[in-house]
Amino acid sequence: MAGETEIRELTVELGERSYPIRIGTGLLERAGSLFEECGFPKKSPILLVADESVVGLYAGKLERSLKDAGYSVATAVVPSGEQSKSLAQFNDLITEALEAGLDRRSTVVALGGGVVGDLAGFVAAAYMRGVRFVQVPTTILAHDSSVGGKVAVNHKLAKNIIGAFHQPEFVLYDLNTLKSLPPREIRSGFAEVVKHGLIWDAEFTSWCDRNSDKLLALDDEALGHALYEGCRVKSIVVSRDERENDLRAILNLGHTIGHALEAVGSYNQLLHGEAISIGMVGAARLAAKFGYGEELASETERLLRKFELPVRIPAGYDTDAIMSAMQHDKKFTEGAMVFVVPKRIGEVEIRGDVQAAWVRDIVEQLKGETG
Amino acid sequence: MAGETEIRELTVELGERSYPIRIGTGLLERAGSLFEECGFPKKSPILLVADESVVGLYAGKLERSLKDAGYSVATAVVPSGEQSKSLAQFNDLITEALEAGLDRRSTVVALGGGVVGDLAGFVAAAYMRGVRFVQVPTTILAHDSSVGGKVAVNHKLAKNIIGAFHQPEFVLYDLNTLKSLPPREIRSGFAEVVKHGLIWDAEFTSWCDRNSDKLLALDDEALGHALYEGCRVKSIVVSRDERENDLRAILNLGHTIGHALEAVGSYNQLLHGEAISIGMVGAARLAAKFGYGEELASETERLLRKFELPVRIPAGYDTDAIMSAMQHDKKFTEGAMVFVVPKRIGEVEIRGDVQAAWVRDIVEQLKGETG
Ligand SMILES: NC(=O)c1ccc[n+]([C@@H]2O[C@H](COP(=O)([O-])OP(=O)(O)OC[C@H]3O[C@@H](n4cnc5c(N)ncnc54)[C@H](O)[C@@H]3O)[C@@H](O)[C@H]2O)c1
Ligand SMILES: NC(=O)c1ccc[n+]([C@@H]2O[C@H](COP(=O)([O-])OP(=O)(O)OC[C@H]3O[C@@H](n4cnc5c(N)ncnc54)[C@H](O)[C@@H]3O)[C@@H](O)[C@H]2O)c1
Ligand SMILES: [Zn+2]
Ligand SMILES: [Zn+2]
Numbered sequence: 001m002a003g004e005t006e007i008r009e010l011t012v013e014l015g016e017r018s019y020p021i022r023i024g025t026g027l028l029e030r031a032g033s034l035f036e037e038c039g040f041p042k043k044s045p046i047l048l049v050a051d052e053s054v055v056g057l058y059a060g061k062l063e064r065s066l067k068d069a070g071y072s073v074a075t076a077v078v079p080s081g082e083q084s085k086s087l088a089q090f091n092d093l094i095t096e097a098l099e100a101g102l103d104r105r106s107t108v109v110a111l112g113g114g115v116v117g118d119l120a121g122f123v124a125a126a127y128m129r130g131v132r133f134v135q136v137p138t139t140i141l142a143h144d145s146s147v148g149g150k151v152a153v154n155h156k157l158a159k160n161i162i163g164a165f166h167q168p169e170f171v172l173y174d175l176n177t178l179k180s181l182p183p184r185e186i187r188s189g190f191a192e193v194v195k196h197g198l199i200w201d202a203e204f205t206s207w208c209d210r211n212s213d214k215l216l217a218l219d220d221e222a223l224g225h226a227l228y229e230g231c232r233v234k235s236i237v238v239s240r241d242e243r244e245n246d247l248r249a250i251l252n253l254g255h256t257i258g259h260a261l262e263a264v265g266s267y268n269q270l271l272h273g274e275a276i277s278i279g280m281v282g283a284a285r286l287a288a289k290f291g292y293g294e295e296l297a298s299e300t301e302r303l304l305r306k307f308e309l310p311v312r313i314p315a316g317y318d319t320d321a322i323m324s325a326m327q328h329d330k331k332f333t334e335g336a337m338v339f340v341v342p343k344r345i346g347e348v349e350i351r352g353d354v355q356a357a358w359v360r361d362i363v364e365q366l367k368g369e370t371g
Numbered sequence: 372m373a374g375e376t377e378i379r380e381l382t383v384e385l386g387e388r389s390y391p392i393r394i395g396t397g398l399l400e401r402a403g404s405l406f407e408e409c410g411f412p413k414k415s416p417i418l419l420v421a422d423e424s425v426v427g428l429y430a431g432k433l434e435r436s437l438k439d440a441g442y443s444v445a446t447a448v449v450p451s452g453e454q455s456k457s458l459a460q461f462n463d464l465i466t467e468a469l470e471a472g473l474d475r476r477s478t479v480v481a482l483g484g485g486v487v488g489d490l491a492g493f494v495a496a497a498y499m500r501g502v503r504f505v506q507v508p509t510t511i512l513a514h515d516s517s518v519g520g521k522v523a524v525n526h527k528l529a530k531n532i533i534g535a536f537h538q539p540e541f542v543l544y545d546l547n548t549l550k551s552l553p554p555r556e557i558r559s560g561f562a563e564v565v566k567h568g569l570i571w572d573a574e575f576t577s578w579c580d581r582n583s584d585k586l587l588a589l590d591d592e593a594l595g596h597a598l599y600e601g602c603r604v605k606s607i608v609v610s611r612d613e614r615e616n617d618l619r620a621i622l623n624l625g626h627t628i629g630h631a632l633e634a635v636g637s638y639n640q641l642l643h644g645e646a647i648s649i650g651m652v653g654a655a656r657l658a659a660k661f662g663y664g665e666e667l668a669s670e671t672e673r674l675l676r677k678f679e680l681p682v683r684i685p686a687g688y689d690t691d692a693i694m695s696a697m698q699h700d701k702k703f704t705e706g707a708m709v710f711v712v713p714k715r716i717g718e719v720e721i722r723g724d725v726q727a728a729w730v731r732d733i734v735e736q737l738k739g740e741t742g
Contacts, residue, residue, distance in 0.1 A: 087458055094526050094532065095526070099528075126533045127533065129536055150500065162465055
């Protein structure tokens with residue numbers, strides 16, 4: 001049996017929609033009793049939606065635990081990759097839910113990374129106008145996507161444009177599932193962990209800096225702490241602004257440039273974490289325009305390099321294409337150019353007065369310099 | 372110009388999601404100033420979703436009023452009929468919204484009956500995880516569907532199975548638009564008006580009884596009163612139980628049998644109001660099983676006949692098919708057979724102890740007797 005570490009628990013405070021996040025090893029095996037504790041009714045079938053890369057490895061454990069507790073479970077497999085976040089895949093899952101007899105008291109469980117979490121979450125949000133939802137994230141990046149209730153699928157013209165706010169009943173983060181992640185996915189996931197430090201917590205940022213080796217080696221104890229702290233920052237922000245009226249936008253640090261890079265690379269060159277890593281360096285350089293410390297950019301860059309993340313725009317990316325992808329990003333409300341800009345490590349602000357020319361300069365720099 | 376009647380207004384009380392319903396003549400022409408009063412931002416484009424049967428008659432007036440007030444409006448036309456409540460049509464409208472540049476502060480406006488209201492409402496619920504929504508109902512039945520925030524599309528295996536609760540910002544009910552309704556749609560719409568009387572208000576029920584002729588002739592004054600009272604009952608019920616945990620289920624009077632009849636008729640034989648008219652007679656006959664007055668059934672039947680609505684199951688409907696369609700209805704939570712049963716005119720109760728054999732008997736009666 002894999003080493004047993006402490007189970008860490010925290011609560012996303014959202015009034016009557018509050019929910020716990022549990023992080024530790026061996027949690028899949030205990031899912032059944034958690035469902036019982038939460039009072040999920042046994043007569044209502046559960047739909048388990050699993051990424052095809054993880055279904056063979058972990059779905060069996062989860063199913064067994066649920067069935068042993070007396071639940072009936074139907075499992076639907078979703079092809080790996082961003083293209084599964086589509087209305088077609090959504091419709092197929094609704095068919096599976098109907099065929100499995102899911103009723104208003106049923107639960108949809110997502111087992112996988114952000115793709116399966118976002119997709120299954122939208123199924124849970126829309127099936128019979130909303131049923132229970134449980135997140136069982138299996139990537140490091142999904143410490144971010146599984147918390148906060150944003151669920152969505154893509155449209156051919158825009159990512160995440162069709163969705164809902166639908167909070168899970170709980171998040172079950174079994175560290176054992178992360179062991180099978182490809183190294184590149186591991187590094188990409190840490191970009192969001194680092195982001196949570198940079199926007200909110202200087203102490204945690206410096207802890208990440210000191211523990212990067214342990215983290216990259218997936219040391220259970222370090223990993224548990226990092227995911228706990230990442231989830232904690234995310235949940236504080238979401239608690240204060242569930243529907244992104246103001247504060248929640250700080251979670252987009254690095255995402256304005258990052259999303260543009262993903263789009264220009266047709267979503268198959270840079271991983272999400274890699275793109276926002278470059279984006280965070282860009283945002284840190286923007287800080288200097290507002291008179292914040294020059295060393296912010298070099299510090300940010302040094303930290304991301306420790307996680308073996310890219311900090312320069314790869315060759316072949318066209319500046320005009322990047323700039324125009326940014327104009328289409330939905331974060332530009334009413335045409336104003338809005339950016340999350342760091343003030344110091346652990347603190348950011350949302351600025352609506354960012355000039356496109358500055359951004360273009362920085363994009364050019366990040367292309368020109370050798371990484 | 373069509374006769375100007377008093378504008379009736381009522382509020383659906385839902386805390387910060389409360390909204391007004393305005394009923395009267397000549398309201399389309401005033402839409403622009405209402406949008407302004409509500410503070411809808413002028414920079415954010417509006418998507419007007421119109422039923423193809425009404426677009427030529429009324430969309431121009433609405434567009435002009437909005438444009439005169441300084442709004443930019445894109446109009447999308449939806450084919451008439453239930454088959455438009457599909458994910459395919461939903462996806463097309465998302466495309467139109469993106470192409471028209473709708474942002475997070477934009478509004479989706481539904482101009483049509485329940486089909487367009489439900490479809491455009493789900494677009495508003497899901498586009499960018501939710502934008503503003505305005506209902507401009509053009510059928511009598513839509514006094515029901517435009518209030519209460521239930522929005523949905525159909526799946527090939529089940530009606531209304533994909534949806535959300537998404538309340539409108541307001542409902543604008545222009546009586547002038549009802550003048551072009553086909554007579555059969557008029558009668559069908561009054562079935563839901565009568566239903567609102569039967570479940571909540573004996574006095575209003577008796578008023579309907581006395582004014583059926585004026586109503587069928589679409590007399591503005593009588594129509595305004597009937598739609599006001601229908602909306603009032605609906606909004607009281609929705610205010611007390613927005614998400615159908617308990618009370619809201621009383622709105623399903625006549626719908627258990629009604630939905631089964633619609634399904635068995637492949638949704639192209641009976642109109643919704645016609646089906647629930649028969650269903651309400653069935654529910655009233657069930658009342659006798661619980662010791663409530665025998666005259667309830669004959670009274671209900673007499674009233675519905677005054678609105679020229681069907682009160683018997685047409686020839687060719689198979690009892691087994693009706694019974695099995697009822698078992699699939701999502702209102703049968705966990706296999707129990709739940710029915711809304713009238714106690715007296717103006718009061719109903721939700722009973723979970725209805726035996727299938729009773730229902731089967733009543734279905735047989737409603738088939739056997741000559742209407
Ligand atoms: N909802 C939100 O708030 C939010 C936040 C951030 C990102 N996202 C979304 O999350 C998605 C990205 O998430 P992701 O990075 O987890 O991507 P992902 O779900 O595609 O997973 C990455 C890859 O790892 C594989 N995989 C997953 N778990 C594995 C495991 N345990 N072992 C081996 N392989 C495994 C997957 O098959 C996939 O190929 C994007 O669609 C993004 O839009 C959403
Ligand atoms: N959301 C809810 O709470 C709720 C409640 C009840 C019904 N519904 C839904 O409403 C739908 C039925 O609504 P409906 O009866 O309004 O049907 P509808 O929208 O199909 O309209 C009926 C017919 O009248 C035509 N029409 C509409 N307005 C017209 C006008 N002013 N002049 C001439 N023709 C006009 C339409 O093209 C259509 O052919 C169903 O899909 C049902 O599921 C929803
Ligand atoms: Zn991200
Ligand atoms: Zn109805």
